[in-house]
């Protein structure tokens with residue numbers, strides 16, 4: 085059964101580790117991530133962007149697929165199904181469809197409007213036992229059409245949003261979706277520290293987990309990050325393994341063109357990436 089992400093993230097924050105949010109795109113992604121979480125005895129959050137939700141034909145399909153897999157694969161570790169960077173309307177769609185967690189990304193609104201909409205969605209999500217993430221400041225780069233300038237969050241604004249009863253908070257600290265550019269200045273630990281001082285026990289979320297060096301991840305966890313989002317890195321692993329299979333001509337040997345064979349190396353590559361991340365985040369054995 086899907087669970088809210090609140091309990092797993094409160095435990096992670098208290099235990100000084102982080103739970104990975106891995107974004108899903110299709111059946112292979114979902115299966116690979118769930119199997120790895122079970123093997124690693126780790127809690128996990130499946131992230132669904134609006135674009136990926138649309139690609140998978142809609143949120144109800146996603147809920148049906150994930151619930152079916154939890155049962156058919158015998159998954160016993162805590163799993164949350166979470167809307168990633170949700171708009172106001174799509175938060176309601178996911179509440180209706182049976183997700184167990186949502187993110188309302190109101191970071192592009194003036195702070196008063198972000199506060200008003202977040203407050204309303206906190207009540208709607210909690211009425212259904214779901215967890216809710218909010219965002220202040222913006223994550224740089226682009227994810228599925230959501231573009232951010234990457235400005236660092238104002239710690240006082242973070243406190244105002246945290247006080248609305250949200251369950252975890254995404255704050256821009258110089259992180260970027262996608263690959264980090266050569267001239268990236270790194271994460272702003274001063275900002276993160278100031279946010280944690282004001283928001284106390286609130287689990288903090290680090291978006292743009294792809295390509296952040298391990299020491300920075302560990303430092304971020306020591307300063308209150310309890311959820312780390314990874315998307316691009318699984319896409320890169322999947323693409324590289326698929327390319328290798330095709331370039332080696334394996335799709336032309338025997339029944340190598342069978343989609344279950346063709347997509348298998350990519351799925352294995354996702355599993356490897358997810359396992360590596362769970363080890364770095366410290367969530368292995370924490371289910």
Ligand code: 13P
Nearest residue numbers: 262291292294313315316
């Ligand atoms: P990356 O694609 O950079 O890993 O970021 C993922 C993310 O933050 C999803 O919200």
